Amino acid sequence: MINGTVVDLSRLQFAATALYHFLFVPLTLGMSFLLAAMETVYVTTGRPIYRQMAMFWGRLFMINFALGVATGLTMEFQFGTNWSFYSSFVGDIFGAPLAIEGLMAFFMESTFIGLMVFGWHRLSKGQHLAVTWLVALASNLSALWILVANGFMQDPQGAAFDPTTMRMHLTSFQDLIFSPDAQSKFVHTSIAGYVTGAIFVAGVSAYYLLRKRHVDLAKRSFRMAVLFGVLATIGVVTLGDALGFVDAKAQPTKLAAMEGLWKTEEAPLPLNLIAFPSQAKQRNYGAVQIPAVLSLLETHSLYGTVPAIDALERQAARQVEDGIPAVQALEALSRNPQDPAALAQFDAHREDLGYGFLVQRYAPDLARVTPAEIRQAAKDSIPPVAAVFWSFRVMVGLGLAMLAFFVLATLYSLRNRVQEKTWLLKLALWMIPLPFLADEAGWLVAELGRQPWTVYGVLPTWMSASTHSVGYMAFSLIGFVVLYSTFIAIEMYLMVRTIRLGPAEPGGPRDRESAPRPMLSGRPFAAAPQVAKRED
Amino acid sequence: MRSFLYFLLFMVVAVMIVVLAAILGDEGAWYFAWLIGTTMIVLVSAAGGAMLDATEDQLARRQGGDPAGHG
Numbered sequence: 001m002i003n004g005t006v007v008d009l010s011r012l013q014f015a016a017t018a019l020y021h022f023l024f025v026p027l028t029l030g031m032s033f034l035l036a037a038m039e040t041v042y043v044t045t046g047r048p049i050y051r052q053m054a055m056f057w058g059r060l061f062m063i064n065f066a067l068g069v070a071t072g073l074t075m076e077f078q079f080g081t082n083w084s085f086y087s088s089f090v091g092d093i094f095g096a097p098l099a100i101e102g103l104m105a106f107f108m109e110s111t112f113i114g115l116m117v118f119g120w121h122r123l124s125k126g127q128h129l130a131v132t133w134l135v136a137l138a139s140n141l142s143a144l145w146i147l148v149a150n151g152f153m154q155d156p157q158g159a160a161f162d163p164t165t166m167r168m169h170l171t172s173f174q175d176l177i178f179s180p181d182a183q184s185k186f187v188h189t190s191i192a193g194y195v196t197g198a199i200f201v202a203g204v205s206a207y208y209l210l211r212k213r214h215v216d217l218a219k220r221s222f223r224m225a226v227l228f229g230v231l232a233t234i235g236v237v238t239l240g241d242a243l244g245f246v247d248a249k250a251q252p253t254k255l256a257a258m259e260g261l262w263k264t265e266e267a268p269l270p271l272n273l274i275a276f277p278s279q280a281k282q283r284n285y286g287a288v289q290i291p292a293v294l295s296l297l298e299t300h301s302l303y304g305t306v307p308a309i310d311a312l313e314r315q316a317a318r319q320v321e322d323g324i325p326a327v328q329a330l331e332a333l334s335r336n337p338q339d340p341a342a343l344a345q346f347d348a349h350r351e352d353l354g355y356g357f358l359v360q361r362y363a364p365d366l367a368r369v370t371p372a373e374i375r376q377a378a379k380d381s382i383p384p385v386a387a388v389f390w391s392f393r394v395m396v397g398l399g400l401a402m403l404a405f406f407v408l409a410t411l412y413s414l415r416n417r418v419q420e421k422t423w424l425l426k427l428a429l430w431m432i433p434l435p436f437l438a439d440e441a442g443w444l445v446a447e448l449g450r451q452p453w454t455v456y457g458v459l460p461t462w463m464s465a466s467t468h469s470v471g472y473m474a475f476s477l478i479g480f481v482v483l484y485s486t487f488i489a490i491e492m493y494l495m496v497r498t499i500r501l502g503p504a505e506p507g508g509p510r511d512r513e514s515a516p517r518p519m520l521s522g523r524p525f526a527a528a529p530q531v532a533k534r535e536d
Numbered sequence: 537m538r539s540f541l542y543f544l545l546f547m548v549v550a551v552m553i554v555v556l557a558a559i560l561g562d563e564g565a566w567y568f569a570w571l572i573g574t575t576m577i578v579l580v581s582a583a584g585g586a587m588l589d590a591t592e593d594q595l596a597r598r599q600g601g602d603p604a605g606h607g
Contacts, residue, residue: 228580
């Protein structure tokens with residue numbers, strides 16, 4: 001059996017790398033479409049200010065993209081290094097979207113980013129605009145495939161366990177990519193990225209407006225960012241509700257943890273606005289409730305109800321009992337894959353195989369499993385309630401705060417009164433960290449809420465990890481934290497430096513620097529004429 | 537001839553959009569919503585920038601100055 005500390009350290013390592021990586025990704029997703037919007041205005045109106053905007057924000061986008069790629073690479077390797085049983089168990093399904101994501105990110109996205117950065121003086125306006133749109137599309141499609149893979153972990157669709165090969169096989173690619181969880185997760189995450197990009201652009205523009213620098217660029221960027229942000233925030237809240245609605249069916253334990261629902265109650269269910277859940281006592285302390293709101297939110301009906309943790313634990317205990325014969329049949333099949341009695345026994349109990357694995361942690365010999373061990377496994381099927389409950393509230397609270405900011409900022413921007421409102425500009429600057437915190441909190445809700453499973457209801461986390469030593473895991477974890485903290489520091493330094501330097505003024509020395517260098521075509525490089533072809 | 541080729545190209549794109557929308561409408565309503573929503577968000581944001589230019593141009597003309605943003 002895998003050492004529990006190794007499993008915890010593997011989880012911590014993946015969580016640390018994912019949390020670091022997820023600081024970069026949403027900004028890339030959002031800024032790519034904002035760049036497309038700015039360049040669209042440049043191409044349609046011909047005003048050079050929008051070219052200057054696209055180039056300046058494009059530089060910040062590039063810094064973020066480069067460091068985002070660097071932090072993302074190791075995560076894909078971790079599936080093989082730290083989660084080898086998981087990779088073997090679901091690799092047939094998980095590998096396809098992961099490979100497509102790699103192709104999207106490294107071929108389509110990176111190729112077009114190269115053209116976007118170096119093509120300003122080499123492509124026509126229309127060609128460059130097409131490239132910028134393709135960068136935005138590729139960035140988001142790259143996220144789509146990762147979220148399809150993650151959607152499978154949350155709600156395994158389009159796959160079945162094969163007892164003869166002892167791993168899961170893909171049964172329907174269509175079911176995999178069109179699973180409701182994958183779809184709603186993608187749209188929610190992608191649009192959360194738009195909100196992040198919009199807050200960032202609005203905040204940096206506010207900094208320039210406060211200092212009365214690059215005013216023409218800043219007020220246009222602010223206007224475009226707040227309009228982009230207000231629609232995106234409305235979208236992210238709406239799609240978050242949709243995701244909750246999907247989770248109510250696909251992952252009832254996550255939903256119960258998000259809402260701190262311990263005891264089954266009659267409809268209409270109240271919403272726990274604030275509470276301090278205790279997993280040991282299975283109750284909330286200091287709960288502040290709003291009557292009937294939870295039924296409306298989760299079932300879109302006053303008379304709807306969702307199962308609470310007490311009912312879910314009872315159901316899990318029944319599933320554990322039903323899953324034990326499935327695991328025992330697998331043990332028999334590992335000795336004789338053609339054993340017809342074992343195959344029949346497996347088919348009769350296959351639905352609850354994962355729950356059988358859950359109790360194996362306490363009873364390696366399932367013939368001697370005790371009722372107390374079954375109860376303990378059933379308790380394990382509930383995720384850490386307090387962490388999920390509060391991560392969810394942080395995400396929602398910050399999301400609503402950003403919505404309020406964008407509504408206010410849009411109102412003043414449309415009235416052309418933003419520059420008079422220094423308090424609003426200062427607020428915009430202070431809003432910059434909020435979407436990053438909300439994104440991280442959202443990721444915690446999704447991933448902590450999936451526990452104790454790597455693949456919900458199928459493969460428990462405790463048996464998914466590789467069999468490394470504690471020392472190896474602790475050493476590599478420290479290494480990742482130090483390396484990624486350095487990446488964050490580099491990103492912050494480069495971002496702040498670029499923002500302080502500001503955009504290149506048209507025709508100024510930094511604008512001329514970005515003009516193309518002559519190609520090395522048989523002539524001495526220094527002797528080539530330094531002539532830039534300008535479109536404007 | 538060039539116009540005809542453009543016509544053909546746009547017809548192919550239009551047919552692809554219809555087919556994509558039909559498939560997504562059945563199987564992937566959220567993906568479809570994302571495509572439409574993202575396009576709308578980008579275009580509204582772009583329109584916001586253009587609207588700001590129009591307002592400033594109007595103001596500059598009233599004051600007899602050069603329209604802003606023309607470089």
